[in-house]
Amino acid sequence: METDNTKKFNELFCELEHCNEDEQRKKIGEMNEIIDGMNEEEHKSVFTTRMFNKIDKMIVEKKMSMENAILLLNHVGYCNVLKNVWNLFFEKSSLSRRFKKMIVEEDKKEEKNEKLLVDLCECYLLFYIEFPSLDLILTCVPCLLKATLKKEENDETQKEVEIALLALSRINRHYFLRQELYLKEITEIIEHQQKHRNLSQLAYQSTWKFFIYRYFNDYFLKGNIMNKLHFGREAARELEELIKCVDWNRKNGEEGGKEAKEELILLRCLQTIVVYFCICKLENEENEGLIKSIVKVLRAVKDNRRDISDQCISSLRNAAENRVVKVEYLLKGGAVEAVLEGMQRPTLNECLRFDCLQFFMNVSERLNEKVDNKTEEEERKATKRKIIDKMEEEGYEDTITSFHKTLKIFN
Structure with missing residues (x-):
């Protein structure tokens, strides 16, 4: 079903091939503003394989410059990633094949067009869903890291840095990257941000996401992530700042302007924390x-x-399950009470209910561990009793019985 957003966007897109470069650039600016307001269904209805193939044809026929094509595509990719829209159409298009070929060819040149290479790498990584070749990743990483090390404070430069870091954050855990390829640069970016606070929240979160994903294949990074660069402290600070920016009375799906973007950044931050605790x-x-x-x-x-x-409870579940956090921290931080409150919410689904029960099981198991301090032992018993009472109140008697039989954690 065509909406006002999709109708206006399609009209402007059809006009592009009849404009000169400057007029085209102006229309693309209008199109990018429309993209900002699109929901997931609108994105998927507009950005199809047919449209990407059309852009590729316009480039070949010189009806659109590569610069203008990237101006449009990078913004589309940026919004897709920020809003977590999974677009499978780009990878099936002739434009995707063109970009992959251009990245390889440009990288082989002795005198590279650095800006073009950065633009192509960003655009490709922002759109990909399946796994590109490792060779392509190994080309993109140093190229984009170099682009992120710019220290200028102007808005244009910082936006370029943000997009480069967002693209890097798309390189998931399936890729093993040698530390010499990224560690020095990522450390420098994080330490510079901690000193000067010049990156946007999205850029900084994207830096951490890229770094945390590297841990899946390189366990020697734990000292860097936790002790040297203080992920726990930094993530807490980011959450505290984001909490202040969000309109918490706005219902899901309502228009919210800037607040809606801050919610998306907060969600991405929590997703990274889930992985960290895992x-x-x-x-x-x-x-x-x-x-x-x-x-x-x-x-x-x-x-x-x-x-x-969901992401809050998943992170608390992982923290309890993997013993990254002392059980005392979970108790003092109010995690038990918050999850108990969460079980009473009407939005609770089966997946979230499982996470809540898994959290209680792990906390209770840890509370059953022996401690020397009698006062602390009594406090732990009282906490366990509180958990049991609340679960009985919510109708989880069978679950409690199962816990008794299988794990004996409520004794």
Whole structure:
């Protein structure tokens, strides 16, 4: 079904091949503003294989410059990633094949067009869904990292850095990258941000996402991530800042202007924290503050954004399950109470209910561990009793019985 957004966008797109370059650039600016307001269904209805093939044909016939094509495509890719829209059409297009070929050819040149190579790498990574070749990744990483090291404070440069980092964050855990390919540069970006705070929230979050994903294949990074660069402290600070920017009374799906973008960045931040608690096994005192910040988000969101609630509870479940966080941090941070409150929400689905129960199981198992301090032991028993009472109140008697039989964690 055509909407006002898709209708206006398609009209402007049809006009592009009849414009000179300057007029075309102006129309693309209007199109990019429309893209900002599109929802997922509108994205998928407009950006089809047919459209990408049409752009490729316009480039071949010199009806659109490569510069203008990238101006449009990078913004489309940027919005796709930010809004978590999975577009499968680009990879099937002739334009995708052209970009891959151009990246390889440009990289082989002795005198490279650095800006073009950066633009092509960004555009390709922002759109890809399936796994590109490792050779292509190994070309894109140093190229984009070099682009992120710009220190100018002007808006244009910082936007370029943001897009480069967003593209890098798309390189997921399936790729093993040698530390010498990225570690020095990523460390420099993070340390510079901690000192000067010049990156946008999205850019900084994207840096951490790229770095955290490297841990899947390189466990020696844990000291860098947790102790040297202080992920727990930084993630907590980012959450605290984002909490202030969001209109928590806005219902999911309503128009929200800037607040809607901040919610998307917050969601991406939480998704990175979920991965962090899943794979990083080293305890760190800074995680106590991170738990408190996650709980604050969970209580603030209430029933308005289930996707954000899901990520909060998943992160708490992983923290309890993988023992990254001391059980005392979970108790002091209010995690138990917050998850108990979450079980009463009408938006609770089966997946989220499982995460809640898994959290309680892991916390209760850890509370059953022996401690020397009698006062602490009594506090732990009282906490376990509180969990049992609440689960009985919510109708989970069978689950409690199962826990008794299989794990004996409520004894």
